[in-house]
Amino acid sequence: MPNARTPSPEHRPDHEIVHRTCPLCEAKCGISVEVDRSVQRVVTIRGDELDPFSRGYLCPKAYGLKALHEDPDRLRRPLRKDGTGWREIGWEEAFDLVAKGLLRIRETHGADAIATYLGNPNAHDVGSALYLPTFQRALGTRWRFSATSVDQLPKALSSCLLFGSPGAFPIPDVDRTDFFLVLGGNPLASNGSLLTAPDMPRRLADLRARGGRLVVVDPRRSETARIADTHLFIRPGSDAFLLFALVHVLFAEGLVRLGRLGDFTSGVDEVRALANEFPPEAVAGVTGIAGDAIRALARDFARAERAACYGRIGTCTQEFGTLASWLVDVVNVLTGNADRPGGVMWPRPAAGPATDGARRRGRVPYARWRSRVRGLPEFAGELPVAALAEDIDSAPEAERVRALVTVAGNPVLSTPNGARMAKALASLELMVSVDIYLNETTRFADVILPPTSPLEHSNYDLVFHGMSVRNNTKWSPAVFDRPPGAKDQWEILLELAARLSGTTAQALDDLVLGPLLGRAVGAPGTICPDLSEDDARAKLAAGRGPERMLDLMLRTGPWGDRFQDGNGGLSVAKVAAEPHGIDLGALEPRLPAMLATESGRIELAHPLLVADVARLRAALTSRATHSGVVLIGRRHLRSNNSWMHNLPSLAKGPERCTLLVHPDDATRFGLRDGGRARVRSRVGAVEAPVVVTDEMMPGVVSLPHGFGHDAEGARLEVARSRPGVNSNLLADETLLDALSCNAVLNGIPVELVAVP
Numbered sequence: 001m002p003n004a005r006t007p008s009p010e011h012r013p014d015h016e017i018v019h020r021t022c023p024l025c026e027a028k029c030g031i032s033v034e035v036d037r038s039v040q041r042v043v044t045i046r047g048d049e050l051d052p053f054s055r056g057y058l059c060p061k062a063y064g065l066k067a068l069h070e071d072p073d074r075l076r077r078p079l080r081k082d083g084t085g086w087r088e089i090g091w092e093e094a095f096d097l098v099a100k101g102l103l104r105i106r107e108t109h110g111a112d113a114i115a116t117y118l119g120n121p122n123a124h125d126v127g128s129a130l131y132l133p134t135f136q137r138a139l140g141t142r143w144r145f146s147a148t149s150v151d152q153l154p155k156a157l158s159s160c161l162l163f164g165s166p167g168a169f170p171i172p173d174v175d176r177t178d179f180f181l182v183l184g185g186n187p188l189a190s191n192g193s194l195l196t197a198p199d200m201p202r203r204l205a206d207l208r209a210r211g212g213r214l215v216v217v218d219p220r221r222s223e224t225a226r227i228a229d230t231h232l233f234i235r236p237g238s239d240a241f242l243l244f245a246l247v248h249v250l251f252a253e254g255l256v257r258l259g260r261l262g263d264f265t266s267g268v269d270e271v272r273a274l275a276n277e278f279p280p281e282a283v284a285g286v287t288g289i290a291g292d293a294i295r296a297l298a299r300d301f302a303r304a305e306r307a308a309c310y311g312r313i314g315t316c317t318q319e320f321g322t323l324a325s326w327l328v329d330v331v332n333v334l335t336g337n338a339d340r341p342g343g344v345m346w347p348r349p350a351a352g353p354a355t356d357g358a359r360r361r362g363r364v365p366y367a368r369w370r371s372r373v374r375g376l377p378e379f380a381g382e383l384p385v386a387a388l389a390e391d392i393d394s395a396p397e398a399e400r401v402r403a404l405v406t407v408a409g410n411p412v413l414s415t416p417n418g419a420r421m422a423k424a425l426a427s428l429e430l431m432v433s434v435d436i437y438l439n440e441t442t443r444f445a446d447v448i449l450p451p452t453s454p455l456e457h458s459n460y461d462l463v464f465h466g467m468s469v470r471n472n473t474k475w476s477p478a479v480f481d482r483p484p485g486a487k488d489q490w491e492i493l494l495e496l497a498a499r500l501s502g503t504t505a506q507a508l509d510d511l512v513l514g515p516l517l518g519r520a521v522g523a524p525g526t527i528c529p530d531l532s533e534d535d536a537r538a539k540l541a542a543g544r545g546p547e548r549m550l551d552l553m554l555r556t557g558p559w560g561d562r563f564q565d566g567n568g569g570l571s572v573a574k575v576a577a578e579p580h581g582i583d584l585g586a587l588e589p590r591l592p593a594m595l596a597t598e599s600g601r602i603e604l605a606h607p608l609l610v611a612d613v614a615r616l617r618a619a620l621t622s623r624a625t626h627s628g629v630v631l632i633g634r635r636h637l638r639s640n641n642s643w644m645h646n647l648p649s650l651a652k653g654p655e656r657c658t659l660l661v662h663p664d665d666a667t668r669f670g671l672r673d674g675g676r677a678r679v680r681s682r683v684g685a686v687e688a689p690v691v692v693t694d695e696m697m698p699g700v701v702s703l704p705h706g707f708g709h710d711a712e713g714a715r716l717e718v719a720r721s722r723p724g725v726n727s728n729l730l731a732d733e734t735l736l737d738a739l740s741c742n743a744v745l746n747g748i749p750v751e752l753v754a755v756p
């Protein structure tokens with residue numbers, strides 16, 4: 001296969017540059033990794049100027065890939081807990097132990113006694129994306145959990161209710177919009193989420209340079225709010241009120257313009273009736289935003305030529321996460337900004353269905369089963385992680401979760417009530433972690449199975465090409481051959497799946513390709529009806545694994561070569577031959593063809609959403625009387641959730657795990673800048689250094705998540721030297737968005753006390 005390797009510009013014979021994509025966040029910047037082949041080490045990592053999508057941009061985390069690759073704490077061999085210590089073991093022994101252990105529990109207690117928790121890095125790895133389903137099927141459990149329910153679950157649910165699919169996230173077309181309304185997102189720190197657009201600083205500067213406006217709604221004057229035309233402070237958890245008031249004004253002032261969306265949108269009148277109860281003046285108290293400001297915002301948004309409303313973490317991980325996520329798109333639809341350039345749009349990924357007809361219309365996959373203790377609803381095949389600890393520690397004996405497999409997840413630091421989670425994990429009969437570190441979570445495992453480092457395997461952004469502001473495609477080759485005895489993530493998952501199914505990895509890999517092939521070739525109505533499955537198999541990229549599966553997806557995708565040579569269509573080989581990636585053009589309208597709701601229309605007023613409005617209505621009165629302090633989170637450019645704090649180049653600099661407090665609150669609670677505060681919630685307490693700043697809204701304090709690296713038994717030398725505290729010791733597992741049951745991580749009631 002052609003690879004993306006070029007000689008080093010300095011013509012040093014031993015140096016080589018490998019072009020690929022940074023796997024660390026959703027922005028997907030092109031990077032050029034310079035390697036000294038004589039010692040097989042990374043010399044440097046630069047932004048790839050020739051990547052048509054990122055044009056040379058990168059953030060400091062990209063350079064951290066070198067440190068991650070070299071980190072002595074990164075695990076290279078399977079570990080087995082041995083009494084109180086750990087022992088390196090071979091893969092054969094590790095697979096055997098894990099498979100036997102899981103099979104024993106499944107035979108005695110049933111498959112649902114085994115839970116899985118999948119973390120964020122899985123979304124950035126093609127091997128995980130393609131082989132986790134196989135692993136999960138082989139395990140057979142319905143007790144599946146992931147970081148989704150501390151993240152985008154409300155947006156996935158609302159997208160499913162409105163547009164018919166949990167993955168149908170509307171993506172703001174930042175490059176062509178005239179008005180970008182951002183609620184609860186801070187792309188200058190996060191580099192964008194559910195919005196793959198490398199170099200957000202430039203994209204936002206361009207927006208303003210062409211006369212567009214950026215409005216940020218956030219309880220903190222965030223990095224993004226600082227460069228906005230308008231920043232509105234909002235009380236955490238009250239976005240649904242603000243959005244309903246915007247909708248109210250759109251109707252009241254005759255600003256609703258559905259345009260062509262009117263031909264396939266239902267429920268407009270119901271939305272109008274619901275919004276009637278939320279005039280701007282009625283929500284000013286709970287949101288902290290004056291009625292006039294809300295009216296002005298609605299008018300400006302509606303009158304902009306092209307406008308995009310976008311909500312992210314702050315609007316999801318809160319009490320009304322699904323309502324807020326829904327109303328963001330109600331605003332887009334009512335102003336005719338859904339599915340048009342400069343509004344919100346749906347990408348068409350190269351490794352996705354070639355025709356919209358391939359999407360199945362159907363029922364919403366919600367509450368088909370429920371968690372054991374609290375009966376929280378499943379959505380799209382998984383349960384909310386706020387139910388995991390209690391289903392381990394409090395379920396009736398016969399129904400208890402007894403074993404857990406984590407794959408690239410750190411629930412002790414990333415899910416609510418971390419202390420309870422840690423205790424629950426310690427009580428398991430068996431825990432297995434597929435992970436690169438021995439950390440706060442994996443220290444409870446019996447066996448840890450470490451995959452190769454990101455630079456040791458090839459990759460393809462199966463997930464994020466589908467959230468991209470331009471259609472594009474890029475193959476990322478491995479920078480280094482993998483060391484002897486190392487395994488890629490997909491190999492680990494496939495081997496475990498095979499052992500659980502009593503077959504071999506090879507046989508299982510061939511087997512899982514079958515249905516994919518069957519849907520794509522060899523039958524009337526498929527993409528290649530005249531090509532037999534056997535012929536297609538023979539033509540696919542050599543070898544097994546993700547590359548072969550991806551080849552099939554690309555070749556039968558919207559830009560695919562349909563297995564015909566020389567027609568210029570895409571295949572893995574064709575994509576890999578372009579080391580800087582291929583631009584496939586601007587996003588284009590896809591509605592109504594891609595709608596997958598039962599009715600085939602945009603369901604603007606789905607009964608599940610309408611029913612939840614009663615809860616919002618009730619909060620309008622109850623919240624008006626609440627004057628306590630609430631906690632929110634934040635992200636820093638040099639950090640990435642819980643796991644990049646062991647890399648010296650990123651961990652250095654000023655202390656980041658600090659509590660931001662408004663001057664009025666500092667006075668009220670006797671806190672001083674540089675002092676320490678004790679923060680207490682219903683479930684826990686932590687102490688953190690105080691920074692007094694008017695970037696916070698009064699009554700709101702901010703502490704980042706992902707810290708607390710002083711756990712006994714973790715092997716994270718650098719992180720341990722500046723551990724910070726785990727903000728999720730404060731997050732309360734009983735505080736949920738009642739509809740999606742996503743955890744509330746923003747807007748947690750807390751008390752503050754000065755530490756002498």
Ligand SMILES: Nc1nc2c(c(=O)[nH]1)N[C@H]1C(S)=C(S)[C@@H](COP(=O)(O)OP(=O)(O)OC[C@H]3O[C@@H](n4cnc5c(=O)[nH]c(N)nc54)[C@H](O)[C@@H]3O)O[C@H]1N2
Nearest residue numbers: 119120147151408409410414434435436633641642643705
């Ligand atoms: N309070 C609060 N809590 C939050 C959030 C918040 O804003 N506030 N944000 C939430 C969000 S959005 C998310 S996505 C979650 C993240 O929650 P998680 O996904 O649970 O946690 P991460 O911190 O991403 O940890 C990733 C884990 O994967 C391991 N890892 C890294 N790379 C690889 C790899 O290539 N392969 C394997 N097998 N393992 C790898 C790391 O060692 C680590 O154990 O946190 C959530 N928690």
Ligand SMILES: Nc1nc2c(c(=O)[nH]1)N[C@H]1C(S)=C(S)[C@@H](COP(=O)(O)OP(=O)(O)OC[C@H]3O[C@@H](n4cnc5c(=O)[nH]c(N)nc54)[C@H](O)[C@@H]3O)O[C@H]1N2
Nearest residue numbers: 184185186190193236237312313314636637639640641746
């Ligand atoms: N550098 C860095 N980049 C990352 C990550 C990281 O940890 N570090 N994590 C990655 C992951 S997993 C994700 S999911 C994305 C998240 O990407 P973003 O959503 O952009 O994440 P944040 O930077 O946490 O921004 C959330 C904002 O919401 C605000 N907020 C809190 N509560 C409320 C509320 O009730 N209403 C409103 N309107 N605003 C509120 C916060 O003050 C904060 O500014 O970032 C990704 N990128």
Ligand code: SF4
Nearest residue numbers: 022025028029059062
């Ligand atoms: S913004 Fe930074 S972490 Fe994200 S993809 Fe680009 S270089 Fe990597």
Ligand SMILES: [Mo]
Nearest residue numbers: 120147151152
């Ligand atoms: Mo996330």
